[in-house]
Amino acid sequence: MRDHEVVIIGAGPVGLMLACLLAQEGIDAVVLERHDGADDRVRAIGIHPPGLRALDAVGLGADARAAALRLEGGDVFSRGRVLASVDFSEERPVHVLPQPVTTALLRDRLLGMGGWRLQQGRSVEHVREDADRVTLTLAGDGVRSEVTASLVVAADGVRSSVRANLGARWRGRPGAAIYTMVDVTDGSAGRRAALYCEPDGLVESFPLPGGGRRWVLRHARTGDLGQGEGPEQAASSLRQGIEDRTGIRPDIPEDATISVFRASQHLAGPLETQRVALLGDAAHEVSPIGGQGMNLGWLDARRLAETIVRGRANGRFDLAGYERQVRRTARAAQRRSAFYMAMGCPAGAATVRAREALIRTLGSTPLRRWSAGLITMRSS
Ligand SMILES: Cc1cc2nc3c(=O)[nH]c(=O)nc-3n(C[C@H](O)[C@H](O)[C@H](O)COP(=O)(O)OP(=O)(O)OC[C@H]3O[C@@H](n4cnc5c(N)ncnc54)[C@H](O)[C@@H]3O)c2cc1C
Numbered sequence: 001m002r003d004h005e006v007v008i009i010g011a012g013p014v015g016l017m018l019a020c021l022l023a024q025e026g027i028d029a030v031v032l033e034r035h036d037g038a039d040d041r042v043r044a045i046g047i048h049p050p051g052l053r054a055l056d057a058v059g060l061g062a063d064a065r066a067a068a069l070r071l072e073g074g075d076v077f078s079r080g081r082v083l084a085s086v087d088f089s090e091e092r093p094v095h096v097l098p099q100p101v102t103t104a105l106l107r108d109r110l111l112g113m114g115g116w117r118l119q120q121g122r123s124v125e126h127v128r129e130d131a132d133r134v135t136l137t138l139a140g141d142g143v144r145s146e147v148t149a150s151l152v153v154a155a156d157g158v159r160s161s162v163r164a165n166l167g168a169r170w171r172g173r174p175g176a177a178i179y180t181m182v183d184v185t186d187g188s189a190g191r192r193a194a195l196y197c198e199p200d201g202l203v204e205s206f207p208l209p210g211g212g213r214r215w216v217l218r219h220a221r222t223g224d225l226g227q228g229e230g231p232e233q234a235a236s237s238l239r240q241g242i243e244d245r246t247g248i249r250p251d252i253p254e255d256a257t258i259s260v261f262r263a264s265q266h267l268a269g270p271l272e273t274q275r276v277a278l279l280g281d282a283a284h285e286v287s288p289i290g291g292q293g294m295n296l297g298w299l300d301a302r303r304l305a306e307t308i309v310r311g312r313a314n315g316r317f318d319l320a321g322y323e324r325q326v327r328r329t330a331r332a333a334q335r336r337s338a339f340y341m342a343m344g345c346p347a348g349a350a351t352v353r354a355r356e357a358l359i360r361t362l363g364s365t366p367l368r369r370w371s372a373g374l375i376t377m378r379s380s
Contacts, residue, residue, distance in 0.1 A: 067101055134151070186207075217242055
């Protein structure tokens with residue numbers, strides 16, 4: 001006897017999505033999360049059409065649409081000129097919803113299908129796989145215990161310890177960069193995103209629901225902004241950095257929460273063994289530039305849920321098939337993000353002119369719909 005059919009490690013948006021999908025099928029699936037409280041880090045804000053379809057699949061589409069801001073489109077600038085403008089159609093909308101809100105919707109939905117399905121304050125320390133089961137060693141409340149399952153899904157994030165425990169590789173792509181980010185109140189934020197692909201590096205500006213705005217600024221050099229500074233200096237350097245590149249002086253209060261993140265890309269391999277699968281950021285890290293990581297994780301969660309439902313019927317989970325699909329879409333998402341990052345890297349005059357020409361072409365009438373499809377993950 002095993003304790004559960006499926007154990008999911010990690011109650012991030014991706015682990016919770018999979019848990020909701022399995023719970024709807026009546027599968028005995030439980031999520032183990034090491035933290036007691038909610039994760040209030042505002043990381044993802046962009047929900048693309050495949051992500052919205054995943055939310056629809058767990059009955060949360062209407063709630064997410066109601067809480068989110070629907071983005072009308074975006075404009076790309078360089079050196080004071082608009083290079084391209086893209087509108088998001090009714091059929092391929094982009095919604096903006098802070099990750100803690102999205103995660104809370106998923107958590108509530110899961111708890112509504114059984115309080116036992118989410119167990120917080122339970123940290124998985126070790127995974128052992130045998131022919132007929134997986135045994136997890138847990139720590140929590142100072143007590144060590146064991147849980148067994150037919151299948152374990154590690155959705156434990158980009159620093160996944162289960163991935164390391166399985167001995168999977170974590171292959172990086174070249175082209176990492178450092179960015180500073182802040183979310184501020186801004187009543188005039190509107191419904192359009194603005195991307196400034198400037199010679200000194202990218203500045204992004206996104207409206208947030210409830211009258212806010214996210215600013216993201218790429219560092220010209222590693223460690224040149226925000227790092228090692230107190231909050232007041234960090235706010236003032238960010239304000240100045242944005243003004244120098246865009247001519248806009250944003251209202252960033254001195255007590256604003258400013259975060260610095262490194263955008264890099266990795267893909268794990270293998271993504272599965274007989275009875276353990278990696279999911280979400282544990283399987284692939286996609287640069288936040290382009291906003292695809294969570295959406296991609298939800299797509300994978302839907303694939304994995306189908307694999308589990310099918311495997312349950314015939315007693316064999318086709319995790320190798322799941323791995324093939326995940327690798328294909330993750331690589332495509334990483335190529336898109338690498339392209340977005342290249343369009344916003346600090347560059348000399350010749351490169352800036354060449355990329356301005358490329359962005360103009362992508363925003364021209366014959367290609368505009370195709371470009372909107374690229375941004376909204378049409379091929380995923
Ligand atoms: C600045 C920024 C902006 C972003 N913007 C976007 C965006 O607009 N759109 C988008 O799609 N994506 C975006 N992303 C990416 C998105 O945030 C991630 O892809 C997403 O959080 C991945 O979800 P996850 O559930 O796989 O992992 P996580 O959210 O990292 O969750 C992992 C969970 O596992 C738990 N855990 C870890 N180890 C253990 C253990 N041993 N035992 C038990 N629990 C454990 C953790 O506590 C955590 O709760 C952004 C990322 C960043 C950094």
